[in-house]
Amino acid sequence: MPRSQARVATDRPNRYAKQLASHLGRRIDAVWDEESGTGTLAFGAGRGTLTAEPGALLLAVEGQAADLATLEDVVGRHLVRFGAKDELVVEWQRDTGEPGLVHRNQAEDPA
Template identity: 55%
Template sequence: MTISSTARVATDRPARYGKQLASHFSKKLATEWDAAEGRGHLTFTGDLPGEVGMIAGDKVLLLHLETAPEHLADLEAVVGRHLVRFGARDELSVTWRREGGEDGVVVTTADLED
């Protein structure tokens, strides 16, 4: 059984951050970023399996995560922390919303100061 979660990350540079996530994770995961389409994905395997789709829109990077329920919060946090760290100068924040409307993990620049 899988469950999904979505985050709409407001940014003036959604394609840049999508590409950066794919590039960063490509060292450990199967990733893809199509600059012409403004789309990509991350495929997590091993202890934390799941798929993250990324779409660069007009001033928003849409993230759609699918995984087993027991991995959802961890993957939300991992992807969120990396994206917020990359976008710290732009003060990005990532707020996940799970299927059914339940709140997911929220990551802001303040969380990186720990």
Template identity: 60%
Template sequence: MTRTTSTATVETDRPSRYGKQLVNHLGRHEGGEWSEESNSGWIVLGAGRTEVTCAEGALELRLDGDADGMAGLEDVVGRHLVRFGAKDELVVRWVRADGTPGTEQGAAPTA
């Protein structure tokens, strides 16, 4: 089993709101915790772990897990975040540790 990392930076004016909602929802299944002090959290999903961090105007996601299951983990985290942020038309684009594109969730906002 080969481990790898995938990251996504999701532009949003409300990173704390969506980060907390994502961690609280997905964390109920296998574990997770949100820190109001650091505006960050983590989620355990199967053989993967996602770090969620708020930045200025963005939510940063870092997913560590089994390379063979990475697309599925990206999809679960990304779909939930896009659903929570449907009003803001969030888009999640994952990039693997080797620089190759991962999966994408959400529709690109219209100009």
């Protein structure tokens, strides 16, 4: 099953992982274990994992190739929104060699 991963630099990986699991848990089966610093996301189209380590939050999603971009988008978009103040950037790397999505806070153009 195709897989995509992202390493998101942050001083608060546990906080963001917990917030992401809690928010997504309203619609899917999502679990965050504070003690181990790991979590899982069970989507209908695939699954995801969250791993907090010093200085970074590791994200991974896996599913059918046709669903990979959607999984990247859901996880990445929400995390960047939660971490807007910290200017989090989520850059997905797919194991298929195809480029993954990139999520970053887009400041509104005052034009």
